[in-house]
Amino acid sequence: MRKVLLGVVAVGMVAPFLYMVSVSFMGEGELLRWPPPLLPHAPTTGNYSAMVEVLPYARVLLNTAILAGCVMVGQVLTSAAAGYAFARLRFPGRDGIIAASLAILTIPAILLLVPRYLMIESLGWADTYPGLISTELVSVWGIFLMRQAFLMLPREVEDAARMDGAGEWSLFWRVALPMVRPAVTALALLAFLDQWRSFLWPLVITRSPRMAVADVALAHVHTTYAGNLPYQMAAAVLLTVPLLLICLCAQRYMLSGVRVTGASVRL
Amino acid sequence: MGSVTLRRLSKIFDGGIQALHDLDLDVRDGELLVLLGPSGSGKTTILRCIAGLEEPTGGDVLIGDRVVTRDPPRARDVAMVFQTPTLYPHLSVRENIAFPLEMRGTADAQVTRRVVEAATRLGIPSVLDRMPDTLSEGERQRAALARAIVRGPQAFLFDEPLSRLDAKLRIELRAELLALHRALGATMIYVTHDQTEAMTMGGGAGQRIAVLHEGRVRQVGTPEEIYQRPADVHVARFVGTPGMNVLQGRGRGTGEEGPVIEAGSLVIPVELSTYEGELQVGIRPEFVGLCAVDKGVGNVDVLVVEPLGSETLVHLNTGGQALVARLPGFADVRVGTRVGVKVDRRRLYLFDAAGVPLA
Numbered sequence: 001m002r003k004v005l006l007g008v009v010a011v012g013m014v015a016p017f018l019y020m021v022s023v024s025f026m027g028e029g030e031l032l033r034w035p036p037p038l039l040p041h042a043p044t045t046g047n048y049s050a051m052v053e054v055l056p057y058a059r060v061l062l063n064t065a066i067l068a069g070c071v072m073v074g075q076v077l078t079s080a081a082a083g084y085a086f087a088r089l090r091f092p093g094r095d096g097i098i099a100a101s102l103a104i105l106t107i108p109a110i111l112l113l114v115p116r117y118l119m120i121e122s123l124g125w126a127d128t129y130p131g132l133i134s135t136e137l138v139s140v141w142g143i144f145l146m147r148q149a150f151l152m153l154p155r156e157v158e159d160a161a162r163m164d165g166a167g168e169w170s171l172f173w174r175v176a177l178p179m180v181r182p183a184v185t186a187l188a189l190l191a192f193l194d195q196w197r198s199f200l201w202p203l204v205i206t207r208s209p210r211m212a213v214a215d216v217a218l219a220h221v222h223t224t225y226a227g228n229l230p231y232q233m234a235a236a237v238l239l240t241v242p243l244l245l246i247c248l249c250a251q252r253y254m255l256s257g258v259r260v261t262g263a264s265v266r267l
Numbered sequence: 268m269g270s271v272t273l274r275r276l277s278k279i280f281d282g283g284i285q286a287l288h289d290l291d292l293d294v295r296d297g298e299l300l301v302l303l304g305p306s307g308s309g310k311t312t313i314l315r316c317i318a319g320l321e322e323p324t325g326g327d328v329l330i331g332d333r334v335v336t337r338d339p340p341r342a343r344d345v346a347m348v349f350q351t352p353t354l355y356p357h358l359s360v361r362e363n364i365a366f367p368l369e370m371r372g373t374a375d376a377q378v379t380r381r382v383v384e385a386a387t388r389l390g391i392p393s394v395l396d397r398m399p400d401t402l403s404e405g406e407r408q409r410a411a412l413a414r415a416i417v418r419g420p421q422a423f424l425f426d427e428p429l430s431r432l433d434a435k436l437r438i439e440l441r442a443e444l445l446a447l448h449r450a451l452g453a454t455m456i457y458v459t460h461d462q463t464e465a466m467t468m469g470g471g472a473g474q475r476i477a478v479l480h481e482g483r484v485r486q487v488g489t490p491e492e493i494y495q496r497p498a499d500v501h502v503a504r505f506v507g508t509p510g511m512n513v514l515q516g517r518g519r520g521t522g523e524e525g526p527v528i529e530a531g532s533l534v535i536p537v538e539l540s541t542y543e544g545e546l547q548v549g550i551r552p553e554f555v556g557l558c559a560v561d562k563g564v565g566n567v568d569v570l571v572v573e574p575l576g577s578e579t580l581v582h583l584n585t586g587g588q589a590l591v592a593r594l595p596g597f598a599d600v601r602v603g604t605r606v607g608v609k610v611d612r613r614r615l616y617l618f619d620a621a622g623v624p625l626a
Contacts, residue, residue, distance in 0.1 A: 154351070154353070156349045156350075156351055156353045157353050157355065159315075159318075159320050159347070159349070159353070160347070160349060160353040160355075160411075161355070161366075162319075162320060162340040162341065163318055163320070163340050163341075163345070163346060164341075164346075164366050164370055164414070165340075165341040165367050165371050166341070166366075166370050167339075167341065170370060174366075175355055178355075178357040178358075179355070179356060179357060
């Protein structure tokens, strides 16, 4: 019964993807028929060749990879360092700062959009990589995830490392961080995937087509070719496939990381 | 190697719990001192204060002749082995053992040589390239020991390192630790709550036992001293398997039978001249015998009988107080029956109401 239910849910999740691929191989008029066909009558790769010409595909992929990659590295470093400090170091106001940081999560991101834009604009970073990336480098959620992971490390290992002569930095870098690798991997993947699908902030802060990232480029295709669904689907496939491959390769790490850190939530 | 000295060491934890009370302790250079005490007696707190993992509230810790009370652990040059073998799970055994040397910037060639030496001494050279999660519990603790000895610290601290091992392995590793102590001539402080282990570890030349109770050192001495001449009622109760019977009683000097001590349902004739008033009387279980009703110093009820093969432990109720008798072989005693008790009067220990021995 459980398997049947899971099967139904899985089909529900996968079907739109498959239909996207199917439509991307259809001719322009094919979808106008009723009922709409599930599979292309005469499969064509024409939509793809058209889209590769229209989209600055390599450039869009590069921009998206730079954004997602830099944010991933940045979030892992900042979250790990801050998470370790919140979990293991003693300093005045520590718990207050954690609570305040968590409270930030309750503010809708859209409220911060304009202040962020004004700040980046005043720095002269609009429509540049620093502008696109800098405000995404710290993630409160990531800090919390890493804090939980560090809290779960046995105290005795930390004590043993101190006895072995490790200072605070060695303790963090050589002992604690490698021990929370599942959480680091999960955070890295989730940050990467999140940024790959990022739309609103890149839409606001970038202007020129050479700075477009995947979802923004896709939106342009959508408005430009509003009536041509096969074109839109071909563009969507082109920009989704890299993400899909990463997901498939890394899902094991994502699950184990979330499982490890989600097992115990303390504040 | 160096001596370890504690001067008026006290530790009060958050919440006001006082774990150590103005504690003085001298561990001589090259000595193996066993810290013995029940749970919560402050043994581990002492070790952690010596190690620098815990900051004492008052008093001083000296290693060699250097005061290290406020120094971080890495500046103290002591090694510690924990109850749970704490290997770094992401490093191989070789990397684990090398870790303290790397932290001190030891040259690579020397690291390689010393790691192999330490592993060979502990009998684990064949597992050097394995990961900790593939090792047995014994191998893990051996690797942790190798990591402790590899840098030749001034003193070793052992926090119940064998308590998680099975009995056979525990005996084996205990012997190895003693051999290690002899070979290295190192200052070692060994914490345990198991007094059989304490007696074994503290029984050799240059080895002593310190008995702790509620954050205070009650007695420091050889196993024989603490067994035969306990410094107070806590030591008497704790040392021995089972510990000494201590009955609350009252001395009476003018009875028909002459001077006696009344404790529970027992009336024990004594030869002391000063014993009037409240006191506590201690009798080791091996000096408690059973006899027919009304033939001994009092009658008791048999509560539990534990036949252990070479001996039988009989738990008795004497007027609401517990008394244990250790009888040789399989004793013919039935639970629920009433029997008489004999005690060896020359083997009585008398303590005042506060637990201090009466002269």
